Amino acid sequence: MRRSAVPFVAILAVAALVGLLVYGVAAKSPDTTFEDAIDQGKRPAAPDLALPVLGDDGEQRSLADFRGGVVVLNFWASWCDPCKAEAPELERAYRRLTARGDGTVLGVTFRDASRDSLEFVDEFGLTYPSVRDVDGKLAREYGTRALPETFVIDREGRVVAVARGTVDREFLDRAIDEALAT
Amino acid sequence: MRLRLRLRTLLLAAVAALAIAAAPQAVAATPQTSLSDIEDEVMCPVCGVALNIAESPQADDERALIRDLVAKGLTKEEIKQRLVAEYGQAVLAEPDDEGFDLAAWVVPAAVVAVLIAAGALLLPRWRRRARAAADGTGAGAGPELSADDARRLDEDLARFR
Numbered sequence: 311m312r313r314s315a316v317p318f319v320a321i322l323a324v325a326a327l328v329g330l331l332v333y334g335v336a337a338k339s340p341d342t343t344f345e346d347a348i349d350q351g352k353r354p355a356a357p358d359l360a361l362p363v364l365g366d367d368g369e370q371r372s373l374a375d376f377r378g379g380v381v382v383l384n385f386w387a388s389w390c391d392p393c394k395a396e397a398p399e400l401e402r403a404y405r406r407l408t409a410r411g412d413g414t415v416l417g418v419t420f421r422d423a424s425r426d427s428l429e430f431v432d433e434f435g436l437t438y439p440s441v442r443d444v445d446g447k448l449a450r451e452y453g454t455r456a457l458p459e460t461f462v463i464d465r466e467g468r469v470v471a472v473a474r475g476t477v478d479r480e481f482l483d484r485a486i487d488e489a490l491a492t
Numbered sequence: 493m494r495l496r497l498r499l500r501t502l503l504l505a506a507v508a509a510l511a512i513a514a515a516p517q518a519v520a521a522t523p524q525t526s527l528s529d530i531e532d533e534v535m536c537p538v539c540g541v542a543l544n545i546a547e548s549p550q551a552d553d554e555r556a557l558i559r560d561l562v563a564k565g566l567t568k569e570e571i572k573q574r575l576v577a578e579y580g581q582a583v584l585a586e587p588d589d590e591g592f593d594l595a596a597w598v599v600p601a602a603v604v605a606v607l608i609a610a611g612a613l614l615l616p617r618w619r620r621r622a623r624a625a626a627d628g629t630g631a632g633a634g635p636e637l638s639a640d641d642a643r644r645l646d647e648d649l650a651r652f653r
Contacts, residue, residue: 330599444580445580
């Protein structure tokens with residue numbers, strides 16, 4: 311009886327290690343919850359979190375502040391090269407949305423020092439607001455793994471379209487039209 | 493009247509000279525730490541490696557920020573706090589306390605707990621076995637001798653006395 315305990319404990323230890331490995335691989339796998347739901351014709355609720363405003367840490371903003379309008383939520387950082395390519399298109403989308411009071415673009419900086427983010431804002435003449443997701447909590451809620459990523463959210467706070475990568479004018483126009491249509 | 497004016501002008505000039513001389517001392521703070529002292533204790537969160545071995549523009553930006561904070565006279569802990577405020581907890585060279593990274597804390601603790609439990613279970617057993625062997629009553633004492641063998645052993649031992 312005593313002798314049989316040793317292999318039992320060894321098997322248990324190996325099983326625990328394998329379980330940990332499987333969990334690790336699963337935890338690091340890309341999260342496609344939003345894409346899967348949208349593919350099925352659903353509109354998943356957009357996660358929300360109050361975060362400090364870039365350039366004014368005393369103020370906080372969340373999606374709830376823009377409820378009733380369409381929000382183009384864009385995760386970006388100054389160190390992200392593709393973010394530079396899409397910045398002018400996001401600024402254009404912001405002007406389009408604000409021209410008729412239809413909504414806004416809300417930037418979310420990710421693992422970026424605020425002075426670098428502010429330099430980026432100046433360099434590209436961005437006028438839309440950004441918040442700082444310092445610990446990446448909101449990014450985790452959206453399954454963000456690499457920047458840039460963009461989520462178009464309708465007036466009721468539901469995700470309509472997702473772009474994991476650079477967005478172009480065509481994507482933004484189509485997604486905003488779809489969000490406005492509801 | 494003229495003398496008083498001159499004196500006042502001289503006094504103002506002296507005060508201005510003193511202010512100018514004191515200004516650089518007020519601006520230049522005394523460094524409390526150095527970049528090399530900090531960069532092996534923090535991460536480049538974007539690169540996912542320790543800052544002292546990171547070679548990327550993002551790592552250079554982080555180093556520039558640390559240099560500025562060192563020049564402002566902040567201590568190592570204050571600089572770490574500022575880095576956390578800028579880059580989040582991921583900037584500290586220690587694993588997260590949630591998700592898969594939690595395993596980095598739990599697994600070593602679990603291994604230590606298992607080893608302590610195994611020790612507590614096995615040590616008394618080993619000690620009992622060792623004591624029994626020393627007393628000649630345990631398994632280490634060997635098999636019982638038959639009467640013939642015992643007699644022969646006594647005879648052999650008697651020859652060596």
